[in-house]
Amino acid sequence: MSGKVATPIIREIKDNRDELKTLEDELLSTADAKTQDIIMNYPTVYIHNWKNTDDFEVYVGESNNIFRRTREHYDESTNKTAWQYKLLEKDASLFIIGHEHFNKSLTLDIENRLMHYMMSIDRVKEVHNDRGNPQSKYYTSDEFEEIFRKVWRGLRKRNKDLFPTESAIKDSAIYKASPLHKLTPEQERARDQIIAKVASAINKGKTKQLIFIEGEAGTGKTVLNSSTFYELYCRAEEHKVKINCHLLVNHDEQITVYEQIADKLGLTKEYGKIVSKPTTFINNHSESDPVDVAFIDEAHLLLTQGKQSYRGSNQLKDIIDRARVTVVMFDENQILTTEQYWEAKALEQYRKKAKKNNNYILLDKQLRMHADPATIDWIDSFTKKGELKKIPKSSKYSVKVFDSPKQLDLEIRKKAKDKNSALSRVIATYDWEYSSIHKPEKRLKKYWEVLIDGWHKPWNRELESDLSKKDKKAIKGLSWAEQPQTIGEVGSTFTIQGFDLNYAGVILGPSVKYRNGKIIIDPSCSKNRKAKQNRTLSNGTSKKFGETLIQHEVRVLMTRGVDGLYIYACDKELREALIDASK
Structure with a gap:
């Protein structure tokens, strides 16, 4: 595909009438016929952008006549309530994007993806658009992904602050929760x-x-x-x-x-x-x-x-x-x-x-995990039925079992160094003491930690307190997994629930055991008081739900990984059974 799809034409100008007229004259007088045709006669996509202190504001659009449409925006710039007024106030620039295969549907899809990306960028504080208009099938829809990648790379060459890497955008929590996703x-x-x-x-x-x-x-x-x-x-x-x-x-x-x-x-x-x-x-x-x-x-x-x-x-x-x-x-x-x-x-x-x-x-369609039906069934059987089946081999999704927490941690660290899997973290069942209010007592270490034999690692947001004011400001608003220091600690269901990881390194603590061919839950080994405490029912009776709630906890952890699941089990019998199931 990449050999067949041409490189997009991207022009950047200062965002004002004079510079727009200069570009128009240049296209008419000195540009080659193909470039002139693509910018002046084909649909185009454009990005108005300006700085607001250290951050950006943008407007993304598409048009069949970029020069007429841009002048219409300039005509609105006297309205103080309109976003166009900012073009007069700020040192704005305009990106115009053309391509020989652009048609109305394709430019609408490019516009929507650009809006989606721009909204997910930390330094973009406002996207001045109404909703996007994602398209279904059309003549060049099979070329969309390749063309968009080339558009983004071309924009990134011109401004790395405004256009970060695609992998950094896709790992952001805002991108994953955005209303601009193309729906199934x-x-x-x-x-x-x-x-x-x-x-x-x-x-x-x-x-x-x-x-x-x-x-x-x-x-x-x-x-x-x-x-x-x-x-x-x-x-x-x-x-x-x-x-x-x-x-x-x-x-x-x-x-x-x-x-x-x-x-x-x-x-x-x-x-x-x-x-x-x-x-x-x-x-x-x-x-x-x-x-x-x-x-x-x-x-x-x-x-x-x-x-x-x-x-x-x-x-x-x-x-x-x-x-x-x-x-x-x-x-x-x-x-x-x-x-x-x-x-x-x-x-x-x-x-x-x-x-x-x-x-x-x-x-009922699994959209997060890039896993085949056999792998989904394996996870369902483990987390819902307490059954340990043979781990299926898959080219789409990686399930690996480790015989030490240190090895699991090292593998997750390796994944996190790759820009395509930077959102990889170690997470665990809530089987170790933790308090966000009190510091651990009678301990040489200053952190609450996950301790397994001689291996130990900070547990649940402990490293944030060591950050400088500048670093704390940099991570403000980021989810636990997006914060760079969290590669050095272990997260729990309370830090990861509702969010994705590229690869999830799951430590199954002492509360998850394997006995007589079944996975069992032992609430007595859990430190999650909120799961273990009695519940007063509507009829006045009191009942414990620890086994059910910790089973839910295990499922939350084991369904976080988009591309893979790495497992270490503290219980010796479960660890051996998992290793055997992976052979």
Whole structure:
């Protein structure tokens, strides 16, 4: 393909009328006929960009007539409320991109991918666009990836600050949660169904409507959530109507990601605080004045018991009471603590209600892991059924077993040095003591650590305290796995849940054992008090759910790797059985 696809034509000019006229005259007088034709008569893609202090703001577009379209933007530059006004204020530049195979559909796809990338770049603080318009099949769609790669490389040659490596972008948490992903047909159908239900509820004045989206880790719930959320705001703006949507998640790092997305798309500036934790939303809204839509990502993290910051007894019910439509993204297999535990009857009540109203959607296609069906089945059998099958050989996905934690750690470090797998980390079941408040006592080391025989490594965000102010500022807003110092520590479910890794190096601690041909869970070896403590049920009885919750913990860890899963087991019998299964 690369031999057949030509190099794109990229021109960069100062972003003003005089420089645009100079480029136009140059193309007409001195450029070769082919270049003149491609820029002046073919569809093109363009990027207006300017610096705001040390960071960038951009506008990405496409046009059948780049000179007319750019002058239209200049005509808008006297409007102080428009992004074009910044072109007068700032030292802006304009990239114009042409290609001999550009047609309308291809330029729309290039525009959408550029917007997606630009929004994921840390130094780009705002993308002044409406939503993208990703295309389906068209004449040159098979050339899109190759042409885009050449476009990006060409832009990167001109400005490495504004155009970082593709691998760095794709590893960012913002990229993975972005509303600008091209959706699968299954996700598109789900989004259309949600939007239709929301429109109906608002038009008919309905309240307390529930849409229940269920899907396991990696089935695209977060992307569907952010895409639908953003699409509703875009459609409201198109029709010049107001809509009041809120996006809720009970996870600190995911909150930061969504806040950054809202900021970069200009939603925060326009609508105020629309991303928050469930408790904050409940405290700031009333049943008498419901919002239009409440989107809940990671709904399995909602509380179903009161605690110090939340005085109610069921966060989902309280949110439903404060919204016309509530859209929940739920995965029962990611419930990790007793305070999040959903009793079967309560959970089924919400499912039944959604199914009865034709508001239940199941996502069952694995989109995260680049694994074949046999490997997915192996992981499912291990994490759900306690069965240890022979590990299948796969060219798509690497499953490796190690007989020492040191070797596993070394292999993950090697992967992390490769720019294509830099997001590789060691993670473990919660089988070692940790406190974010207290320092370890009676220990020579200053860190809480994972200790296995003579091998040890800091555990759960311990290295952040050693960073300089400058380095702490540099990692602000990054997920645990994106922070460079975390290659030197071991993460847990609480640092990695909701995020991806290229390669996941999973240490199965003493709570995961192998006895009589079955994988068993031993809660007595876990240090996760939130999983082990009793749960008071709705009928007043008290019950433990440690085995179920730690089984969920193991599944969360073993489904993080996009390209591979590396395993070390502390339990001797399990380690030997895994090594045997890998032969």
